[in-house]
Amino acid sequence: MRTVRIGLLGLGVVGSAVAKAMLDDRGMADRSGVRLELAKVAVRDLSKRRVVNLPAGLLTTDPAEVVNDPNIEVVVELMGGEHPAFDLISSALSSGKHVVTANKEVLAKRGDALLAAAAEAGKRLVYEASVGGGIPILNPISDDLLANRIESVRAIINGTTNYILTRMSSEGAAYDAVLADAQQLGYAEADPTADVDGFDALYKIAILGRLAFGASAPVDVIHREGIGRIDARDFRYADELGFTIKLIAAAQRTADGLLLRVHPSLIPLDVPMASVNGAMNMVEVVGDLVGPLWLQGAGAGPSPTASAVLGDVLRVARGIDGPGPSGSASIAAIPVAPMSGHVCQYYIRLTAADRPGVLARIAKVLGDAAISIRSVIQMDTDATSGSADLVIMTHSALEANMQEAASRLRGLDVVVELDNLIRVESYGPTA
Ligand code: NAP
Ligand code: HSE
Numbered sequence: 001m002r003t004v005r006i007g008l009l010g011l012g013v014v015g016s017a018v019a020k021a022m023l024d025d026r027g028m029a030d031r032s033g034v035r036l037e038l039a040k041v042a043v044r045d046l047s048k049r050r051v052v053n054l055p056a057g058l059l060t061t062d063p064a065e066v067v068n069d070p071n072i073e074v075v076v077e078l079m080g081g082e083h084p085a086f087d088l089i090s091s092a093l094s095s096g097k098h099v100v101t102a103n104k105e106v107l108a109k110r111g112d113a114l115l116a117a118a119a120e121a122g123k124r125l126v127y128e129a130s131v132g133g134g135i136p137i138l139n140p141i142s143d144d145l146l147a148n149r150i151e152s153v154r155a156i157i158n159g160t161t162n163y164i165l166t167r168m169s170s171e172g173a174a175y176d177a178v179l180a181d182a183q184q185l186g187y188a189e190a191d192p193t194a195d196v197d198g199f200d201a202l203y204k205i206a207i208l209g210r211l212a213f214g215a216s217a218p219v220d221v222i223h224r225e226g227i228g229r230i231d232a233r234d235f236r237y238a239d240e241l242g243f244t245i246k247l248i249a250a251a252q253r254t255a256d257g258l259l260l261r262v263h264p265s266l267i268p269l270d271v272p273m274a275s276v277n278g279a280m281n282m283v284e285v286v287g288d289l290v291g292p293l294w295l296q297g298a299g300a301g302p303s304p305t306a307s308a309v310l311g312d313v314l315r316v317a318r319g320i321d322g323p324g325p326s327g328s329a330s331i332a333a334i335p336v337a338p339m340s341g342h343v344c345q346y347y348i349r350l351t352a353a354d355r356p357g358v359l360a361r362i363a364k365v366l367g368d369a370a371i372s373i374r375s376v377i378q379m380d381t382d383a384t385s386g387s388a389d390l391v392i393m394t395h396s397a398l399e400a401n402m403q404e405a406a407s408r409l410r411g412l413d414v415v416v417e418l419d420n421l422i423r424v425e426s427y428g429p430t431a
Helices: 013-023 028-032 063-067 085-094 104-121 138-142 159-171 175-184 199-213 232-240 302-317 325-330 358-368 399-411
Strands: 002-009 034-042 074-077 098-101 150-156 243-254 257-268 280-287 291-298 343-353 373-382 387-394 415-424
Touching: 002 013, 002 063, 002 085, 002 302, 013 034, 013 302, 028 034, 028 302, 034 063, 034 302, 063 085, 074 085, 074 302, 085 098, 085 104, 098 104, 098 302, 104 199, 138 199, 138 302, 150 199, 159 175, 159 232, 159 243, 159 280, 199 243, 199 257, 232 243, 232 343, 232 373, 232 387, 232 415, 291 302, 343 358, 343 399, 358 373, 358 387, 358 399, 387 415, 399 415
Parallel strands: 002 034, 002 074, 074 098, 257 415
Antiparallel strands: 150 243, 150 280, 243 257, 280 291, 343 387, 343 415, 373 387
């Protein structure tokens, strides 16, 4: 049986799970026909306690020892971040090694250059674990679904935020406490603002946009909102209206190009995505031949991510070629469409003065922006301040018009606060 020597960059949450799964005798060599040998592991701090027992002498604080080791065939980058990961992946490729990574940030920001470097070096750069944790999604898109023109991808693609939103919704749990649990469980990024502010989901949708549509989108042109404005009232009101709230990342073809967006959305309670809870993710892919597909599974956490990383390592170690995620360069490029052209229904929650004539003034602002109201419900009232929560559901409206109307609503003297503006995901014909 062939032995393939592996160098690991990083032994944190994911790196430890990958190392452990390689070192434990789990029958992986028998199933795959190749034996993986862990040859060297780079970390920052040699004195840190590790959750995996490595054979002596494997640890180094010098990543160059991994990327320059002539006996290492595959480098697995699990450090995270853009720097020094970009330089290390580039060096590994140029020194003749295949690279497997779970690093969505470096792929979203510098993926074009890295894929070009891999092509030039004639080496594989594969990154299944960067999107959707344990869910096989990139390899299916670039292999099993290759006959399809992908029409749209829409996903719950960040485990940490889905875990937080699920617990806020089901238990009324406090945001900070739930975030700490997500960190403890190994779901969150080293800097968890990447999760809660939507950057992690943005990196993932940028990767999917490049792979499935050939869109090379600078990360700062992608529309991004995090979950910071969602509060317990939004869950309660959404539920009364037949919805739940999820952080959604989407890529869809429009007349102006590929629209990429990340933001919280109201999801009808009767569609599959509404029941994706905790750190589970779901990716909905619509192909012109296959129609809609839903792939669901653990989107974060050490073991599921190790499953995706090692799947890539074994694919490379067994010399399995085929297009792989690197093959996207051959897809015809598509421009990135502006968010202002997005059309959807909206949920508007505002605190307004509780007196006659207020609703008429709010309705006029919306009407002037060509936004048609579907329903208005007065929810909680506060007798002391003389204000009330109003929840307005609109019919489908243009994003540019909605933003204009939102800004005018904020300027009305009868509006105390425009508390939240949440888009509604459409499933089937829009009203
Ligand atoms: P982590 O726990 O923070 O681990 C990072 C590891 O990299 C640590 O072992 C750290 O060393 C090492 N490291 C960082 N900078 C280094 C440097 N300059 N030189 C040498 N070693 C360095 O991160 P993680 O959660 O395992 O995530 C790793 C990657 O997987 C990230 O790209 C992340 O986005 C991605 N990912 C994570 C998940 C998940 O569920 N956590 C899922 C999918 C993808 P020390 O241990 O000595 O500090
Ligand atoms: N922090 C990421 C998440 C890890 O919560 O989804 C998986 O990519």
